[in-house]
Amino acid sequence: MSRKLIEFRDVSFRYGEEQPWVLKNCSFEIYEGEWVAIIGHNGSGKSTIAKLINGLLFPQKGEILIDGQQVNEETIWDIRKEVGMVFQNPDNQFVGTTVQDDVAFGMENRGTPREEMVTRIEETLSAVGMEDYRFTEPHRLSGGQKQRVAIASVLAISPKVLILDEATAMLDPKGRTEIMRTVSNVQNKEALSLITITHDLQEVVQADRVIVMNNGEIWDRATPREIFSKKDSLREIGLDVPFVAILADELKEKGINLTKEPLNHEELLEDLWILHSQT
Known part of the structure; x- marks a missing residue:
């Protein structure tokens, strides 16, 4: 089996001392090159997991390791070099005046040499099928095209882990299908560890494993086929079949x-x- 890339050890989190626990003693591993879908109803804790992996939040109990390094305030910038994240609304991630500028932004912040930046821009836009839109202003793109550019911008920094946090929630069915196909192709080419956060069971069929969250706890973890066989139980915790x-x-x-x-x-x-x- 591949080596562990992400490890949660009895992680608990809440947004305030008077607030209920959003995550309760969660432990799991994600391996190098693996595709894991994390699913659950709204408020189940799945998006909190994504933010904890990327260091946007820190656990009150337990510890998180990324490639053997504990996530904390001292290591956060090193961790973010390894973990890329695409959110629900791509407009919140755009900073450049053109598609090319946006893909270049993260590399500029890391001091990537110009020659390498040019190559990576071409490679990542090609990987998501947006090479013909290099000089297009982001606001002129469709929702699906914006998400493709957001994915390219993250890929350009060569992360080991790509997280899609409800990244298709604002798209129509055709757009969702296209993005998931793009993500699958990219993951195969780049050998990334891929984490998709969703409440849509239609999106998890390509994953290697599924972690099902319910009320802040891990309800189940198995292959998509094994999860889909538990239809009545899934309905009981608020998930559509x-x-x-x-x-x-x-x-x-x-x-x-x-x-x-x-x-x-x-x-x-x-x-x-x-x-x-x-x-």
Whole structure:
């Protein structure tokens, strides 16, 4: 197995001494090159985890290690070189007057040599399919295009970890699909550890593992297929079940015995075709 890149050790957090605990004794690991989806209803603690990883917040109890280094006020700037984050609203991340300027911003702050900056701008914009928009003003882009540029801006600093915190929440279904496809391609090429924070179960099918949060605690951790098999339990903690999983259950009730829990429509169709060919 790959080495541990992120480790939470009995981490607890609350936003004030009189406030309830948002996270309660959370422990988990994320490995190098792994894609982990963290899901849960609103207020379950998943976005707090993202902010703790990036050092925007610090735990009141427990400790967090990134690549073996504890996250604290002394190490925070080193940690942020390793962890890149894309938020829900890309407009909050734009600082440049053009797409190219925005991608260059993080590298300029780190003193990256100009020749290397030019190469990285080209590579990262190409990776997200935005190379033809280098000189476009960000406000002229669609929501999906803005998120692609935000991802490119983070990739340009060569992080080991990329966090998407509800990064598709403001997009339409087509835009969500395009962003997740882009992210999947980037992760494969860059060998990044990828963390996607979401409450949309449709987005987690490509992940290697899923961590399910409920009321500040880890409710479950498993593969997407194992998580989707627990439909009734997911509904009980306020999570919607993907349509393909509902359809699969309806088919089973009609006596059609599928061989596995389908993650998407393609798997369901393939299973139905195999069953049909055997009859």
